[in-house]
Amino acid sequence: MLPGMSVPLTLLGLLERQPSHGYDLKRDYDTYFGRGRPLPFGQVYSTLGRLARDGKVVIGEVGPGEGPDRKPYVITERGATEVETWLADPVEPEPHLQTVLFTKVVLALMLDRNAEAYLDSQRQAHMRRMRELTELKRTGDLMDTLLADHGLFHLESDLRWIELTVARLDALAKAVRT
Amino acid sequence: MNNPAAGAAAVEARDVVLSFGETPALRGATLTAGPGEILAIMGPSGSGKSTLLHCLAGILVPASGEILFDGRRVDTMSETGRSTLRRERFGFVFQFGQLVPELTAEENVALPLLLGGTRRAAALAKARDWFGRLGLDGLAQRRSGELSGGQAQRVALARGLVAGPEVLFADEPTGSLDSLTGEQVMNLLVGAAREQGTTVILVTHEPRVAAYADREVIVRDGRVSAYERVTS
Numbered sequence: 001m002l003p004g005m006s007v008p009l010t011l012l013g014l015l016e017r018q019p020s021h022g023y024d025l026k027r028d029y030d031t032y033f034g035r036g037r038p039l040p041f042g043q044v045y046s047t048l049g050r051l052a053r054d055g056k057v058v059i060g061e062v063g064p065g066e067g068p069d070r071k072p073y074v075i076t077e078r079g080a081t082e083v084e085t086w087l088a089d090p091v092e093p094e095p096h097l098q099t100v101l102f103t104k105v106v107l108a109l110m111l112d113r114n115a116e117a118y119l120d121s122q123r124q125a126h127m128r129r130m131r132e133l134t135e136l137k138r139t140g141d142l143m144d145t146l147l148a149d150h151g152l153f154h155l156e157s158d159l160r161w162i163e164l165t166v167a168r169l170d171a172l173a174k175a176v177r178t
Numbered sequence: 179m180n181n182p183a184a185g186a187a188a189v190e191a192r193d194v195v196l197s198f199g200e201t202p203a204l205r206g207a208t209l210t211a212g213p214g215e216i217l218a219i220m221g222p223s224g225s226g227k228s229t230l231l232h233c234l235a236g237i238l239v240p241a242s243g244e245i246l247f248d249g250r251r252v253d254t255m256s257e258t259g260r261s262t263l264r265r266e267r268f269g270f271v272f273q274f275g276q277l278v279p280e281l282t283a284e285e286n287v288a289l290p291l292l293l294g295g296t297r298r299a300a301a302l303a304k305a306r307d308w309f310g311r312l313g314l315d316g317l318a319q320r321r322s323g324e325l326s327g328g329q330a331q332r333v334a335l336a337r338g339l340v341a342g343p344e345v346l347f348a349d350e351p352t353g354s355l356d357s358l359t360g361e362q363v364m365n366l367l368v369g370a371a372r373e374q375g376t377t378v379i380l381v382t383h384e385p386r387v388a389a390y391a392d393r394e395v396i397v398r399d400g401r402v403s404a405y406e407r408v409t410s
Contacts, residue, residue: 130386134390156385
């Protein structure tokens with residue numbers, strides 16, 4: 001599932017394609033972005049309620065023969081502007097994993113532990129995940145491939161850092177122990 | 179892993195040492211690839227990973243240590259014996275394809291069969307079977323200069339697999355290709371190898387390529403420094 005802040009904006013983006021009922025929105029969200037972690041109905045409707053409160057969506061006409069629970073939600077000009085701004089705004093690069101790795105490596109060196117063994121075990125964990133994602137690409141559809149590629153390139157980037165750090169361990173050890 | 183047969187390993191290096199002049203390349207490298215296994219050898223430039231592959235394939239002879247294939251010592255074989263082994267039981271794919279420019283694509287693919295004594299018509303017919311399998315329809319009569327990088331590498335892959343080798347040695351097989359073409363080549367390589375039950379020794383510095391393997395080892399400073407066996 002996408003991080004919390006992305007859910008309202010993603011639902012807004014889906015509504016920009018066409019007005020939708022809550023049920024259809026959930027189905028589309030789960031298909032494209034849920035990836036095995038579906039959005040709870042309660043979250044869909046509470047999010048739509050907040051978007052309506054904030055003037056980003058309005059409730060449209062209920063179609064003939066449809067009950068009151070089949071309310072279509074329609075994006076407003078304000079909502080569309082917010083989607084456009086969000087899409088144009090680059091995502092903040094968050095090297096959170098490197099920060100954890102960095103902390104572990106530096107601490108291991110400070111404490112005279114085997115930092116190379118730690119990095120090797122981390123590399124193996126990364127490679128295991130990369131094999132899983134590669135298998136997902138082989139068996140999944142194009143959306144799975146797109147998602148797996150994103151993960152693979154990030155994991156590969158970490159692995160390059162791990163390899164470089166292994167090559168620098170001696171120098172790093174001297175730097176943190178002085 | 180591709181249900182490897184129980185028993186002896188397909189390819190093994192035991193404490194292999196090799197130097198080029200005064201420069202040590204391998205300082206006691208040890209690894210095992212089981213039958214039908216796809217094993218990636220990774221490592222930084224100059225770590226010795228390609229040298230290790232050349233030793234495993236009987237191209238280079240180590241100064242000490244042992245190379246075994248199917249339980250037999252390779253390092254103690256004569257040059258002729260190793261040459262026969264390479265031709266009859268091994269296949270090869272290199273980074274730049276290394277197709278023979280004077281030959282057509284189908285002649286390039288048929289080459290291992292022709293060198294092994296298969297009659298020309300039969301060799302070319304068998305080579306042509308691979309063109310459909312690897313998405314190369316219509317390219318059989320082209321020469322290497324008339325092929326894109328991805329097409330040339332698929333021809334090289336067909337050449338490496340056409341004789342049904344027991345082991346395929348692949349040295350940076352996607353190193354000259356863009357990501358998407360490299361992915362196509364790896365899917366074909368892994369798919370064909372699993373179908374034939376071929377053991378693959380894959381040298382790469384790219385983790386995304388190594389992720390196609392069942393397992394990977396890292397070569398650093400001429401030694402195999404990390405060793406993981408897939409338990410599933």
